[in-house]
Amino acid sequence: MSLRIVVTVKYVPDATGDRHFADDLTVDRDDVDGLLSELDEYAVEQALQISENSDDDVEITVLTVGPEDAKDALRKALSMGADKAIHVEDDDLHGTDAIGTSLVLAKAIEKAGFDLVVSGMASTDGTAGIVPALLAERLGVPQVTLLSEVSVEDGVVKGRRDGDTASEQLEASLPAVVSVTDQSGEARYPSFKGIMAAKKKPVEAWDLSDLEIETDEVGLEGAWTAVDSAAERPARTAGTIVKDEGEGGKQLAEFLAGQKFI
């Protein structure tokens, strides 16, 4: 048996950089270094572990929708051990919202062929945490999301979802869409061998016409949401900072009482 896994990975501006918006209120991707969203490393890791624990013939494809530089994210995933990559790139994708992104990803996943999609819990820039659910809806397959533990056996995916009020054990038949959290296990570092091997792994490039998507279905024009303004949050006014000379706790209590918290 074979198992085709597609891992969706997003290329995002570095969270520790000075992230901001461009004039058209989309994310400025020019001034801040980009990288593979750290939370998608967990998705790549779990796909690799599923593969390592499987008797099936597993093929892992990493998929990104993003600008030219998004190739860096694919290279990183390939150097961790994925087999091949697909890069969907098209100038008309600029400004696509979550619904539009899910359309492009779903079409690409269908074109690639899949038994299992593995996504991250959320991107580190948009942070919505909704693309995996949207993919399940579009692909018409079970959604098994936000897993802190995942396993695949005999065409069934199982996992644990730690929710707000309860921890749940989930189960669904393949094909399915899974997303994994940062509790699922540390992602491996690419080895030197992995980095060298990644250079020779195939990266396919698709554009909107390859996916039979009209340009007005995506991009800023095709978005079903609109950003009217983006303003930098005013810096918090500098607070009072005291050094503890033995009375620090009492001074803090005094402040809290003054603010009516006590």
Place this chain on the structure above:
Amino acid sequence: MAEVLVYVDHVDGAVRKPTLELLTLARRIGEPVAVALGNGAADTAATLAEHGAVKVLTHDASEYADYLVVPKVDALQAAVAAVSPAAVLVPSSAEGKEIAARLALRIKSGVLTDAVDLEAGDEGPVATQSVFAASFTTKTRVSVGTPVITVKPNSAAVEAAPAAGAVEALNVTFSDQATGTKVTARTPRESTGRPELTEAAIVVSGGRGVNGADNFAIIEALADSLGAAVGASRAAVDAGWYPHTNQVGQTGKSVSPQLYIANGISGAIQHRAGMQTSKTIVAVNKDAEAPIFDLVDYGVVGDLFDVVPQLTEEVNTRKG
């Protein structure tokens, strides 16, 4: 007046606070119609009516507990068809966001996540989002379809606004996808007796500086003196000192309390993402250069093992 659907987050009929906040926001846009599903759905009506729900649409079926997300999407879609609302508001829990997104796609509408405020506008509701770890504030709209918007806890005050709250049965036909993901077991989270982290007015958090699971008793004691919830940084969670359900930050809970007290937490961007919108921020850290001090209204540079117990004692004394 246009109706606004509000998805009710409840546990066996006990309505969770964020839903009542949604009713406050819904009344700015139209007349709130609540949708309550699953065990205890009808028991939510009295509370919802007190806070402005003109109608409460209810439906109970075992599918809501036995299968993930999709049965709830089916029901909410049925409610949209029945009511033709001006907008749909859903609490921003992990599940709430997934329900909202799938609903939006089905009804061919845009979706906005994690709004922190909502006003009526000429072209439909305008949401405020706090993005890039709360360093930017955006105003956003849904431009196609019926706006589906998820709203974070503590985004509005809970207000009494008595309304009819008439209970009506909602007709739901489950889709083929509804039974796709089975919940084979469920372990409810044990109650700590403390307020819910995302809903609490005060949060007291501990980080790597707490230096051990047992030492979290110091953090808990301060929290209890203030009637606060306990939070933790990822460093503390990863070390196994405190449960992940209490993690504050990008991959944990996002909190926006009246008061946030960070103890032995450096203030990394991913931690700030989850607490930066707190009204008053206080920190105790022995490193005067720690980035958390850039955010604080009041900071104490000192050893938390000295400062925190002294503070707790002082709070308890003042309470008398």
